[in-house]
Amino acid sequence: MTTFGFIGTGHLGSMLIKKFVETGAIEGAAILASNRTAEKVERLAEATGIRPASNCIVAELSDVIFLCVRPLEVRDVLGDIAYLLNSGKLVVSVAGDVSLEILQSLCTARLARAFPSMASLKLQGVTLLAFGDNTTAEDRRLIAGLFHAIGHAVPAEEKDFAVLADLTSCAPGYFAALMREFVLAAERRDIASELAERLVKQTLLGTAMLLEEESFAGLIKSVATIGGITEAGIKIIQREAPGMFDQLFLATEVRHEQVRTKIDGHG
Ligand SMILES: NC(=O)c1ccc[n+]([C@@H]2O[C@H](COP(=O)([O-])OP(=O)(O)OC[C@H]3O[C@@H](n4cnc5c(N)ncnc54)[C@H](OP(=O)(O)O)[C@@H]3O)[C@@H](O)[C@H]2O)c1
Incomplete structure:
Protein backbone atom coordinates (compact mmCIF):
# COMPACT_ATOMS: atom_id res chain seq x y z
CA MET A 1 0.00 0.00 0.00
CA GLU A 158 5.24 25.56 -15.37
CA LYS A 159 6.01 28.95 -17.00
CA ASP A 160 2.24 29.68 -17.11
CA PHE A 161 1.58 28.78 -13.46
CA ALA A 162 1.50 32.37 -12.18
CA VAL A 163 -1.12 33.66 -14.63
CA LEU A 164 -3.17 30.44 -14.50
CA ALA A 165 -3.11 30.49 -10.70
CA ASP A 166 -4.74 33.94 -10.84
CA LEU A 167 -7.57 32.29 -12.82
CA THR A 168 -7.93 29.30 -10.50
CA SER A 169 -6.46 29.62 -7.03
CA CYS A 170 -6.79 33.40 -6.51
CA ALA A 171 -10.06 33.72 -8.44
CA PRO A 172 -12.44 32.78 -5.59
CA GLY A 173 -11.04 35.80 -3.72
CA TYR A 174 -11.29 38.01 -6.82
CA PHE A 175 -14.88 36.95 -7.49
CA ALA A 176 -15.80 37.62 -3.86
CA ALA A 177 -14.12 41.06 -3.97
CA LEU A 178 -15.96 41.96 -7.19
CA MET A 179 -19.33 40.83 -5.83
CA ARG A 180 -18.66 42.72 -2.59
CA GLU A 181 -18.23 45.92 -4.64
CA PHE A 182 -21.52 45.13 -6.42
CA VAL A 183 -23.24 44.80 -3.02
CA LEU A 184 -21.67 48.02 -1.71
CA ALA A 185 -22.88 49.91 -4.81
CA ALA A 186 -26.43 48.64 -4.16
CA GLU A 187 -26.05 49.76 -0.53
CA ARG A 188 -25.19 53.25 -1.79
CA ARG A 189 -28.61 53.07 -3.50
CA ASP A 190 -30.32 52.43 -0.13
CA ILE A 191 -30.61 48.63 -0.38
CA ALA A 192 -29.76 46.86 2.88
CA SER A 193 -26.35 45.18 2.45
CA GLU A 194 -27.54 41.85 3.96
CA LEU A 195 -30.35 41.68 1.42
CA ALA A 196 -28.07 42.67 -1.47
CA GLU A 197 -25.43 40.09 -0.44
CA ARG A 198 -28.03 37.32 -0.13
CA LEU A 199 -29.50 38.08 -3.57
CA VAL A 200 -26.11 38.38 -5.28
CA LYS A 201 -24.80 35.14 -3.73
CA GLN A 202 -27.87 33.19 -4.79
CA THR A 203 -27.71 34.68 -8.30
CA LEU A 204 -23.99 33.87 -8.51
CA LEU A 205 -24.68 30.22 -7.64
CA GLY A 206 -27.43 30.08 -10.29
CA THR A 207 -25.14 31.74 -12.84
CA ALA A 208 -22.39 29.19 -12.15
CA MET A 209 -24.88 26.41 -12.87
CA LEU A 210 -25.97 28.07 -16.14
CA LEU A 211 -22.30 28.32 -17.13
CA GLU A 212 -21.99 24.53 -16.93
CA GLU A 213 -23.67 24.47 -20.36
CA GLU A 214 -22.96 27.95 -21.68
CA SER A 215 -19.95 30.13 -22.59
CA PHE A 216 -19.57 33.57 -21.00
CA ALA A 217 -20.32 35.21 -24.37
CA GLY A 218 -23.36 32.96 -24.88
CA LEU A 219 -24.76 33.78 -21.44
CA ILE A 220 -24.26 37.53 -21.97
CA LYS A 221 -26.14 37.25 -25.27
CA SER A 222 -29.05 35.38 -23.72
CA VAL A 223 -29.43 37.80 -20.76
CA ALA A 224 -28.68 41.12 -22.46
CA THR A 225 -31.35 41.88 -25.06
CA ILE A 226 -30.26 44.52 -27.54
CA GLY A 227 -31.20 47.99 -26.32
CA GLY A 228 -32.30 46.59 -22.94
CA ILE A 229 -31.31 47.35 -19.35
CA THR A 230 -28.71 44.57 -18.94
CA GLU A 231 -26.96 45.68 -22.12
CA ALA A 232 -26.53 49.17 -20.67
CA GLY A 233 -24.84 47.66 -17.58
CA ILE A 234 -22.67 45.30 -19.61
CA LYS A 235 -21.34 48.18 -21.72
CA ILE A 236 -20.06 49.82 -18.51
CA ILE A 237 -18.31 46.61 -17.44
CA GLN A 238 -16.76 46.22 -20.90
CA ARG A 239 -15.50 49.81 -20.72
CA GLU A 240 -14.14 49.70 -17.15
CA ALA A 241 -13.00 46.13 -16.52
CA PRO A 242 -10.20 45.52 -19.08
CA GLY A 243 -7.92 48.11 -17.45
CA MET A 244 -8.69 46.74 -14.00
CA PHE A 245 -7.83 43.14 -14.95
CA ASP A 246 -4.65 44.23 -16.80
CA GLN A 247 -3.60 46.04 -13.62
CA LEU A 248 -4.49 42.99 -11.54
CA PHE A 249 -2.17 40.77 -13.61
CA LEU A 250 0.59 43.40 -13.42
CA ALA A 251 0.26 43.64 -9.63
CA THR A 252 0.38 39.88 -9.08
CA GLU A 253 3.33 39.61 -11.50
CA VAL A 254 5.27 42.13 -9.38
CA ARG A 255 4.43 40.19 -6.21
CA HIS A 256 5.53 36.87 -7.79
CA GLU A 257 8.82 38.51 -8.79
CA GLN A 258 9.39 39.74 -5.22
CA VAL A 259 8.74 36.25 -3.82
CA ARG A 260 11.04 34.64 -6.43
CA THR A 261 13.82 37.08 -5.55
CA LYS A 262 13.47 36.18 -1.87
CA ILE A 263 13.46 32.46 -2.70
CA ASP A 264 16.61 32.88 -4.85
CA GLY A 265 18.22 34.84 -2.04
CA HIS A 266 17.47 31.91 0.29
CA GLY A 267 14.63 33.78 2.06
N1 LIG B 1 -4.06 28.76 0.62
C1 LIG B 1 -4.27 28.58 -0.69
O1 LIG B 1 -5.38 28.85 -1.23
C2 LIG B 1 -3.17 28.02 -1.56
C3 LIG B 1 -3.45 27.68 -2.90
C4 LIG B 1 -2.44 27.12 -3.69
C5 LIG B 1 -1.16 26.93 -3.17
N2 LIG B 1 -0.91 27.30 -1.89
C6 LIG B 1 0.43 27.06 -1.35
O2 LIG B 1 0.31 26.25 -0.21
C7 LIG B 1 1.37 26.50 0.70
C8 LIG B 1 0.78 26.62 2.10
O3 LIG B 1 -0.16 27.69 2.12
P1 LIG B 1 -1.20 27.84 3.32
O4 LIG B 1 -2.17 28.87 2.90
O5 LIG B 1 -1.65 26.48 3.74
O6 LIG B 1 -0.20 28.44 4.44
P2 LIG B 1 -0.29 28.21 6.03
O7 LIG B 1 -1.71 28.15 6.46
O8 LIG B 1 0.61 29.22 6.65
O9 LIG B 1 0.33 26.75 6.23
C9 LIG B 1 1.70 26.49 6.24
C10 LIG B 1 1.91 25.41 7.28
O10 LIG B 1 3.26 25.00 7.20
C11 LIG B 1 3.68 24.72 8.54
N3 LIG B 1 5.14 24.77 8.62
C12 LIG B 1 5.96 25.84 8.51
N4 LIG B 1 7.24 25.48 8.67
C13 LIG B 1 7.23 24.13 8.90
C14 LIG B 1 8.23 23.19 9.16
N5 LIG B 1 9.53 23.52 9.23
N6 LIG B 1 7.86 21.90 9.35
C15 LIG B 1 6.54 21.52 9.29
N7 LIG B 1 5.55 22.40 9.06
C16 LIG B 1 5.88 23.68 8.86
C17 LIG B 1 3.02 25.82 9.35
O11 LIG B 1 2.99 25.45 10.71
P3 LIG B 1 2.50 26.41 11.90
O12 LIG B 1 1.18 25.83 12.34
O13 LIG B 1 3.55 26.35 12.96
O14 LIG B 1 2.37 27.81 11.33
C18 LIG B 1 1.64 25.91 8.70
O15 LIG B 1 0.70 25.06 9.33
C19 LIG B 1 2.06 27.78 0.21
O16 LIG B 1 3.30 27.44 -0.35
C20 LIG B 1 1.15 28.34 -0.86
O17 LIG B 1 1.88 28.91 -1.93
C21 LIG B 1 -1.88 27.83 -1.05
Whole structure:
Protein backbone atom coordinates (compact mmCIF):
# COMPACT_ATOMS: atom_id res chain seq x y z
CA MET A 1 0.00 0.00 0.00
CA THR A 2 1.27 3.48 -0.88
CA THR A 3 1.99 5.68 2.14
CA PHE A 4 1.27 9.37 1.67
CA GLY A 5 3.00 12.09 3.68
CA PHE A 6 2.05 15.71 4.25
CA ILE A 7 4.50 18.28 5.60
CA GLY A 8 2.58 21.39 6.69
CA THR A 9 -1.04 21.15 7.79
CA GLY A 10 -2.03 24.82 7.47
CA HIS A 11 -4.94 26.04 5.36
CA LEU A 12 -4.03 24.11 2.24
CA GLY A 13 -2.40 21.00 3.72
CA SER A 14 -5.33 20.37 6.07
CA MET A 15 -7.88 21.02 3.31
CA LEU A 16 -6.14 18.47 1.04
CA ILE A 17 -5.96 15.84 3.79
CA LYS A 18 -9.62 16.33 4.78
CA LYS A 19 -10.89 16.14 1.21
CA PHE A 20 -8.67 13.19 0.16
CA VAL A 21 -9.91 11.26 3.22
CA GLU A 22 -13.57 12.35 2.91
CA THR A 23 -13.72 11.35 -0.78
CA GLY A 24 -11.98 8.03 -0.09
CA ALA A 25 -9.15 8.98 -2.49
CA ILE A 26 -6.71 8.12 0.34
CA GLU A 27 -7.47 6.23 3.55
CA GLY A 28 -6.69 8.19 6.72
CA ALA A 29 -4.52 5.31 7.96
CA ALA A 30 -2.32 5.64 4.85
CA ILE A 31 -1.41 9.26 5.68
CA LEU A 32 1.46 10.48 7.87
CA ALA A 33 1.52 14.22 8.50
CA SER A 34 3.74 16.72 10.29
CA ASN A 35 3.43 20.38 11.17
CA ARG A 36 5.69 22.89 12.92
CA THR A 37 2.99 23.45 15.57
CA ALA A 38 2.23 19.88 16.60
CA GLU A 39 -1.22 20.58 18.12
CA LYS A 40 -2.55 21.49 14.67
CA VAL A 41 -1.70 18.11 13.16
CA GLU A 42 -2.87 16.29 16.29
CA ARG A 43 -6.33 17.93 16.02
CA LEU A 44 -6.46 16.98 12.35
CA ALA A 45 -5.52 13.39 13.24
CA GLU A 46 -8.46 13.15 15.65
CA ALA A 47 -10.84 14.28 12.89
CA THR A 48 -9.45 12.21 10.01
CA GLY A 49 -7.62 9.16 11.37
CA ILE A 50 -4.24 10.18 9.92
CA ARG A 51 -1.01 9.55 11.84
CA PRO A 52 0.91 12.59 13.22
CA ALA A 53 4.71 12.39 12.91
CA SER A 54 7.85 14.50 12.56
CA ASN A 55 9.07 15.83 9.20
CA CYS A 56 11.85 13.20 9.17
CA ILE A 57 9.48 10.30 9.87
CA VAL A 58 7.09 11.56 7.18
CA ALA A 59 9.95 11.74 4.67
CA GLU A 60 11.38 8.36 5.69
CA LEU A 61 8.18 6.32 5.70
CA SER A 62 6.13 7.91 2.88
CA ASP A 63 6.26 7.01 -0.80
CA VAL A 64 4.56 10.25 -1.89
CA ILE A 65 5.20 13.44 0.10
CA PHE A 66 3.05 16.54 -0.28
CA LEU A 67 5.07 19.59 0.71
CA CYS A 68 2.51 22.13 1.96
CA VAL A 69 4.62 24.84 3.58
CA ARG A 70 4.95 28.47 2.44
CA PRO A 71 7.36 29.21 -0.42
CA LEU A 72 10.00 30.83 1.80
CA GLU A 73 9.94 27.81 4.15
CA VAL A 74 10.66 25.23 1.43
CA ARG A 75 14.48 25.51 1.47
CA ASP A 76 14.72 25.01 5.25
CA VAL A 77 12.24 22.13 5.32
CA LEU A 78 13.87 20.30 2.40
CA GLY A 79 17.35 21.08 3.74
CA ASP A 80 16.60 19.07 6.89
CA ILE A 81 15.15 16.01 5.13
CA ALA A 82 16.87 16.04 1.71
CA TYR A 83 19.02 13.01 2.66
CA LEU A 84 15.80 10.95 2.92
CA LEU A 85 14.33 12.16 -0.38
CA ASN A 86 15.96 9.93 -3.00
CA SER A 87 14.64 8.86 -6.40
CA GLY A 88 12.46 6.23 -4.69
CA LYS A 89 10.23 9.06 -3.38
CA LEU A 90 7.79 11.34 -5.18
CA VAL A 91 7.61 14.87 -3.74
CA VAL A 92 4.61 17.02 -4.71
CA SER A 93 5.17 20.66 -3.81
CA VAL A 94 2.23 23.06 -3.61
CA ALA A 95 4.47 26.04 -2.89
CA GLY A 96 3.88 28.87 -5.33
CA ASP A 97 6.94 30.29 -7.15
CA VAL A 98 9.27 27.46 -6.10
CA SER A 99 10.21 25.96 -9.47
CA LEU A 100 10.91 22.32 -10.24
CA GLU A 101 14.48 23.42 -10.98
CA ILE A 102 14.93 24.85 -7.47
CA LEU A 103 13.26 21.80 -5.89
CA GLN A 104 15.55 19.49 -7.87
CA SER A 105 18.59 21.43 -6.66
CA LEU A 106 17.47 20.65 -3.10
CA CYS A 107 16.80 16.89 -3.34
CA THR A 108 17.04 13.93 -5.70
CA ALA A 109 13.40 12.78 -5.37
CA ARG A 110 11.01 12.54 -8.33
CA LEU A 111 9.20 15.87 -8.39
CA ALA A 112 5.85 17.41 -9.21
CA ARG A 113 4.25 20.77 -8.58
CA ALA A 114 0.55 21.13 -7.81
CA PHE A 115 -1.27 24.41 -7.44
CA PRO A 116 -4.66 23.64 -5.86
CA SER A 117 -7.58 25.94 -5.13
CA MET A 118 -9.52 26.22 -1.87
CA ALA A 119 -12.64 25.62 -4.04
CA SER A 120 -11.71 21.94 -3.68
CA LEU A 121 -13.34 22.24 -0.26
CA LYS A 122 -16.52 21.96 -2.35
CA LEU A 123 -14.90 19.38 -4.68
CA GLN A 124 -14.87 21.99 -7.48
CA GLY A 125 -11.35 23.37 -7.34
CA VAL A 126 -8.99 23.38 -10.31
CA THR A 127 -5.51 22.07 -9.49
CA LEU A 128 -2.70 22.98 -11.89
CA LEU A 129 -0.13 20.21 -12.28
CA ALA A 130 3.41 20.16 -13.67
CA PHE A 131 5.76 17.18 -13.50
CA GLY A 132 9.53 16.88 -13.45
CA ASP A 133 11.27 14.88 -16.21
CA ASN A 134 12.14 12.18 -13.67
CA THR A 135 8.50 11.30 -12.89
CA THR A 136 6.94 8.13 -14.29
CA ALA A 137 3.63 7.72 -16.15
CA GLU A 138 2.33 6.00 -13.00
CA ASP A 139 3.31 9.06 -10.87
CA ARG A 140 1.40 11.35 -13.23
CA ARG A 141 -1.66 9.07 -13.24
CA LEU A 142 -1.64 8.79 -9.45
CA ILE A 143 -1.38 12.53 -8.75
CA ALA A 144 -3.87 13.56 -11.45
CA GLY A 145 -6.30 10.92 -10.09
CA LEU A 146 -6.02 12.26 -6.53
CA PHE A 147 -6.74 15.85 -7.59
CA HIS A 148 -9.58 14.71 -9.89
CA ALA A 149 -11.19 13.19 -6.79
CA ILE A 150 -11.45 16.66 -5.20
CA GLY A 151 -12.09 18.77 -8.30
CA HIS A 152 -10.37 19.09 -11.65
CA ALA A 153 -6.70 18.37 -12.36
CA VAL A 154 -5.29 20.39 -15.25
CA PRO A 155 -1.77 19.81 -16.61
CA ALA A 156 -0.03 23.14 -17.29
CA GLU A 157 3.31 24.51 -18.44
CA GLU A 158 5.24 25.56 -15.37
CA LYS A 159 6.01 28.95 -17.00
CA ASP A 160 2.24 29.68 -17.11
CA PHE A 161 1.58 28.78 -13.46
CA ALA A 162 1.50 32.37 -12.18
CA VAL A 163 -1.12 33.66 -14.63
CA LEU A 164 -3.17 30.44 -14.50
CA ALA A 165 -3.11 30.49 -10.70
CA ASP A 166 -4.74 33.94 -10.84
CA LEU A 167 -7.57 32.29 -12.82
CA THR A 168 -7.93 29.30 -10.50
CA SER A 169 -6.46 29.62 -7.03
CA CYS A 170 -6.79 33.40 -6.51
CA ALA A 171 -10.06 33.72 -8.44
CA PRO A 172 -12.44 32.78 -5.59
CA GLY A 173 -11.04 35.80 -3.72
CA TYR A 174 -11.29 38.01 -6.82
CA PHE A 175 -14.88 36.95 -7.49
CA ALA A 176 -15.80 37.62 -3.86
CA ALA A 177 -14.12 41.06 -3.97
CA LEU A 178 -15.96 41.96 -7.19
CA MET A 179 -19.33 40.83 -5.83
CA ARG A 180 -18.66 42.72 -2.59
CA GLU A 181 -18.23 45.92 -4.64
CA PHE A 182 -21.52 45.13 -6.42
CA VAL A 183 -23.24 44.80 -3.02
CA LEU A 184 -21.67 48.02 -1.71
CA ALA A 185 -22.88 49.91 -4.81
CA ALA A 186 -26.43 48.64 -4.16
CA GLU A 187 -26.05 49.76 -0.53
CA ARG A 188 -25.19 53.25 -1.79
CA ARG A 189 -28.61 53.07 -3.50
CA ASP A 190 -30.32 52.43 -0.13
CA ILE A 191 -30.61 48.63 -0.38
CA ALA A 192 -29.76 46.86 2.88
CA SER A 193 -26.35 45.18 2.45
CA GLU A 194 -27.54 41.85 3.96
CA LEU A 195 -30.35 41.68 1.42
CA ALA A 196 -28.07 42.67 -1.47
CA GLU A 197 -25.43 40.09 -0.44
CA ARG A 198 -28.03 37.32 -0.13
CA LEU A 199 -29.50 38.08 -3.57
CA VAL A 200 -26.11 38.38 -5.28
CA LYS A 201 -24.80 35.14 -3.73
CA GLN A 202 -27.87 33.19 -4.79
CA THR A 203 -27.71 34.68 -8.30
CA LEU A 204 -23.99 33.87 -8.51
CA LEU A 205 -24.68 30.22 -7.64
CA GLY A 206 -27.43 30.08 -10.29
CA THR A 207 -25.14 31.74 -12.84
CA ALA A 208 -22.39 29.19 -12.15
CA MET A 209 -24.88 26.41 -12.87
CA LEU A 210 -25.97 28.07 -16.14
CA LEU A 211 -22.30 28.32 -17.13
CA GLU A 212 -21.99 24.53 -16.93
CA GLU A 213 -23.67 24.47 -20.36
CA GLU A 214 -22.96 27.95 -21.68
CA SER A 215 -19.95 30.13 -22.59
CA PHE A 216 -19.57 33.57 -21.00
CA ALA A 217 -20.32 35.21 -24.37
CA GLY A 218 -23.36 32.96 -24.88
CA LEU A 219 -24.76 33.78 -21.44
CA ILE A 220 -24.26 37.53 -21.97
CA LYS A 221 -26.14 37.25 -25.27
CA SER A 222 -29.05 35.38 -23.72
CA VAL A 223 -29.43 37.80 -20.76
CA ALA A 224 -28.68 41.12 -22.46
CA THR A 225 -31.35 41.88 -25.06
CA ILE A 226 -30.26 44.52 -27.54
CA GLY A 227 -31.20 47.99 -26.32
CA GLY A 228 -32.30 46.59 -22.94
CA ILE A 229 -31.31 47.35 -19.35
CA THR A 230 -28.71 44.57 -18.94
CA GLU A 231 -26.96 45.68 -22.12
CA ALA A 232 -26.53 49.17 -20.67
CA GLY A 233 -24.84 47.66 -17.58
CA ILE A 234 -22.67 45.30 -19.61
CA LYS A 235 -21.34 48.18 -21.72
CA ILE A 236 -20.06 49.82 -18.51
CA ILE A 237 -18.31 46.61 -17.44
CA GLN A 238 -16.76 46.22 -20.90
CA ARG A 239 -15.50 49.81 -20.72
CA GLU A 240 -14.14 49.70 -17.15
CA ALA A 241 -13.00 46.13 -16.52
CA PRO A 242 -10.20 45.52 -19.08
CA GLY A 243 -7.92 48.11 -17.45
CA MET A 244 -8.69 46.74 -14.00
CA PHE A 245 -7.83 43.14 -14.95
CA ASP A 246 -4.65 44.23 -16.80
CA GLN A 247 -3.60 46.04 -13.62
CA LEU A 248 -4.49 42.99 -11.54
CA PHE A 249 -2.17 40.77 -13.61
CA LEU A 250 0.59 43.40 -13.42
CA ALA A 251 0.26 43.64 -9.63
CA THR A 252 0.38 39.88 -9.08
CA GLU A 253 3.33 39.61 -11.50
CA VAL A 254 5.27 42.13 -9.38
CA ARG A 255 4.43 40.19 -6.21
CA HIS A 256 5.53 36.87 -7.79
CA GLU A 257 8.82 38.51 -8.79
CA GLN A 258 9.39 39.74 -5.22
CA VAL A 259 8.74 36.25 -3.82
CA ARG A 260 11.04 34.64 -6.43
CA THR A 261 13.82 37.08 -5.55
CA LYS A 262 13.47 36.18 -1.87
CA ILE A 263 13.46 32.46 -2.70
CA ASP A 264 16.61 32.88 -4.85
CA GLY A 265 18.22 34.84 -2.04
CA HIS A 266 17.47 31.91 0.29
CA GLY A 267 14.63 33.78 2.06
N1 LIG B 1 -4.06 28.76 0.62
C1 LIG B 1 -4.27 28.58 -0.69
O1 LIG B 1 -5.38 28.85 -1.23
C2 LIG B 1 -3.17 28.02 -1.56
C3 LIG B 1 -3.45 27.68 -2.90
C4 LIG B 1 -2.44 27.12 -3.69
C5 LIG B 1 -1.16 26.93 -3.17
N2 LIG B 1 -0.91 27.30 -1.89
C6 LIG B 1 0.43 27.06 -1.35
O2 LIG B 1 0.31 26.25 -0.21
C7 LIG B 1 1.37 26.50 0.70
C8 LIG B 1 0.78 26.62 2.10
O3 LIG B 1 -0.16 27.69 2.12
P1 LIG B 1 -1.20 27.84 3.32
O4 LIG B 1 -2.17 28.87 2.90
O5 LIG B 1 -1.65 26.48 3.74
O6 LIG B 1 -0.20 28.44 4.44
P2 LIG B 1 -0.29 28.21 6.03
O7 LIG B 1 -1.71 28.15 6.46
O8 LIG B 1 0.61 29.22 6.65
O9 LIG B 1 0.33 26.75 6.23
C9 LIG B 1 1.70 26.49 6.24
C10 LIG B 1 1.91 25.41 7.28
O10 LIG B 1 3.26 25.00 7.20
C11 LIG B 1 3.68 24.72 8.54
N3 LIG B 1 5.14 24.77 8.62
C12 LIG B 1 5.96 25.84 8.51
N4 LIG B 1 7.24 25.48 8.67
C13 LIG B 1 7.23 24.13 8.90
C14 LIG B 1 8.23 23.19 9.16
N5 LIG B 1 9.53 23.52 9.23
N6 LIG B 1 7.86 21.90 9.35
C15 LIG B 1 6.54 21.52 9.29
N7 LIG B 1 5.55 22.40 9.06
C16 LIG B 1 5.88 23.68 8.86
C17 LIG B 1 3.02 25.82 9.35
O11 LIG B 1 2.99 25.45 10.71
P3 LIG B 1 2.50 26.41 11.90
O12 LIG B 1 1.18 25.83 12.34
O13 LIG B 1 3.55 26.35 12.96
O14 LIG B 1 2.37 27.81 11.33
C18 LIG B 1 1.64 25.91 8.70
O15 LIG B 1 0.70 25.06 9.33
C19 LIG B 1 2.06 27.78 0.21
O16 LIG B 1 3.30 27.44 -0.35
C20 LIG B 1 1.15 28.34 -0.86
O17 LIG B 1 1.88 28.91 -1.93
C21 LIG B 1 -1.88 27.83 -1.05
